[in-house]
Amino acid sequence: MTQTTETPMVELKGVKKRFGDLEVLKGIDLRVDRGRIISIIGPSGSGKSTLLRSVNNLEVIDEGQILLDGVQVNRPDLKGLAFEKHINHIRQNMGMVFQHFNLFPHLSTLENVTLAPRKLKGVSTSIARELGMELLERVGLADKAQVYPSALSGGQKQRVAIARALAMQPKVMLFDEATSALDPELVEEVNRVMKGLAEEHMTMLIVTHEMAFARDVSDWAMFMDGGVVVEANTPEHLFSHPDQERTQHFLRKHLGTQG
Amino acid sequence: MDFNLMIEIAPLLVQAAWVTVDISARALFFGFFIASALVVLRTSRIRPVRWLSRAYISVVRGTPYFVQLLLIFYGGPAIGLRLDPFTCGVVVGAFNIGAYMSEAIRGAIESVDSGQNEASRSLGFGRLTTLQYIILPQAAGLMIRSVGVLAIILVKNSSLVSIISVVELTYQAQRLIGSTYKPLEVFTLSALMYIVIIYAVMGIVEFLYRRATRYTFL
Numbered sequence: 124m125t126q127t128t129e130t131p132m133v134e135l136k137g138v139k140k141r142f143g144d145l146e147v148l149k150g151i152d153l154r155v156d157r158g159r160i161i162s163i164i165g166p167s168g169s170g171k172s173t174l175l176r177s178v179n180n181l182e183v184i185d186e187g188q189i190l191l192d193g194v195q196v197n198r199p200d201l202k203g204l205a206f207e208k209h210i211n212h213i214r215q216n217m218g219m220v221f222q223h224f225n226l227f228p229h230l231s232t233l234e235n236v237t238l239a240p241r242k243l244k245g246v247s248t249s250i251a252r253e254l255g256m257e258l259l260e261r262v263g264l265a266d267k268a269q270v271y272p273s274a275l276s277g278g279q280k281q282r283v284a285i286a287r288a289l290a291m292q293p294k295v296m297l298f299d300e301a302t303s304a305l306d307p308e309l310v311e312e313v314n315r316v317m318k319g320l321a322e323e324h325m326t327m328l329i330v331t332h333e334m335a336f337a338r339d340v341s342d343w344a345m346f347m348d349g350g351v352v353v354e355a356n357t358p359e360h361l362f363s364h365p366d367q368e369r370t371q372h373f374l375r376k377h378l379g380t381q382g
Numbered sequence: 383m384d385f386n387l388m389i390e391i392a393p394l395l396v397q398a399a400w401v402t403v404d405i406s407a408r409a410l411f412f413g414f415f416i417a418s419a420l421v422v423l424r425t426s427r428i429r430p431v432r433w434l435s436r437a438y439i440s441v442v443r444g445t446p447y448f449v450q451l452l453l454i455f456y457g458g459p460a461i462g463l464r465l466d467p468f469t470c471g472v473v474v475g476a477f478n479i480g481a482y483m484s485e486a487i488r489g490a491i492e493s494v495d496s497g498q499n500e501a502s503r504s505l506g507f508g509r510l511t512t513l514q515y516i517i518l519p520q521a522a523g524l525m526i527r528s529v530g531v532l533a534i535i536l537v538k539n540s541s542l543v544s545i546i547s548v549v550e551l552t553y554q555a556q557r558l559i560g561s562t563y564k565p566l567e568v569f570t571l572s573a574l575m576y577i578v579i580i581y582a583v584m585g586i587v588e589f590l591y592r593r594a595t596r597y598t599f600l
Binding site: 212218221225226227228229230231239242271288 | 497598
């Protein structure tokens with residue numbers, strides 16, 4: 124990836140994370156420039172989800188630095204409420220989409236989208252409503268605004284979850300296996316929404332099992348295994364002629380089953 | 383069965399039943415605050431506070447309500463705690479049910495999917511606002527039925543305050559038996575009144591449960 128002098132949107136420097144004795148991230152460096160889309164692939168247990176979750180501090184890293192638009196996310200120097208305030212503010216600039224959607228079941232689709240802007244940014248109900256409808260329109264679910272999540276399909280739930288994350292107008296979107304829990308026929312509708320975001324130059328970090336999608340949508344692809352980045356390259360290169368044996372082996376296994 | 387007698391004493395029992403409802407409702411109301419406080423204290427950062435609140439719950443759950451009542455009413459004055467019978471019934475009832483209710487509330491909060499917390503935090507909500515907007519509204523639906531069961535136990539337990547001579551349903555029944563010598567009629571009627579009260583409680587609980595969880599039916 125060409126390095127620019129511009130402040131990267133997301134930057135990881137020597138990130139390490141342990142769960143007990145198990146080191147799941149063994150010193151990760153990563154730079155995501157504005158408007159770039161990075162896919163992270165790898166076998167389960169490779170640390171790719173932990174890496175993504177570390178970016179917005181859902182996992183607390185043990186060593187290293189994470190920066191969002193030049194501002195340090197992890198702040199070992201801040202304790203208690205001071206850190207809480209810091210991280211809440213940082214998180215408002217990052218949208219996260221989860222494998223299991225995690226929509227709020229007690230709120231309607233529209234309320235799911237408008238809750239954060241209303242309560243965290245003090246946006247008025249009517250303006251939040253307008254914004255919410257706009258976002259639901261964008262993910263093709265304006266007609267479901269008043270419906271509760273229990274009445275939505277998996278694909279629809281995930282599209283609402285994307286709209287909910289976008290409602291805070293984040294600088295970067297993090298996708299943690301956004302389509303892994305979906306029936307195959309529902310994957311496409313979510314991918315379409317993500318492609319739409321890519322076309323609008325949203326900065327995105329995507330952890331995925333969808334090799335074809337990763338190849339298609341991203342500017343840069345990373346293969347992780349055993350807590351390290353084994354190989355990172357343009358998707359054309361990484362998916363067509365990977366340099367590393369482990370990457371070749373992984374892709375053979377995956378592309379063999381997925382086309 | 384002497385039905386005429388039953389009709390005759392009904393107003394007196396209804397009056398006493400109202401005391402049963404009153405004492406139970408107050409105990410439930412204050413018990414809810416005690417329970418909420420215990421939920422918070424049990425997760426306190428200060429170890430002795432955590433320890434004390436757990437010890438309190440263990441003591442209450444490990445002793446009979448009847449003994450707690452006698453202890454506070456008869457033992458209280460020795461340490462300067464003088465309560466009139468009705469207040470004593472409310473206070474002991476509230477502290478007793480509060481301990482159980484705190485477990486019900488904690489259980490409900492813990493059974494809300496952890497993904498809800500993560501989703502909320504990832505949007506930028508803090509610990510408390512997450513609790514307020516995301517966790518508690520969902521926990522409410524989960525706790526209402528178990529709190530309802532506790533409310534029913536509270537109503538039934540309130541018959542025990544007759545021992546400290548609060549004129550509630552059971553005490554009044556015993557008094558009426560003293561003057562009429564008709565235990566079958568009097569106790570049948572008072573039992574029926576307990577049933578009415580408890581079914582009313584169950585109705586309210588079901589109504590609240592449906593309201594709190596209506597999103598799952600829509």
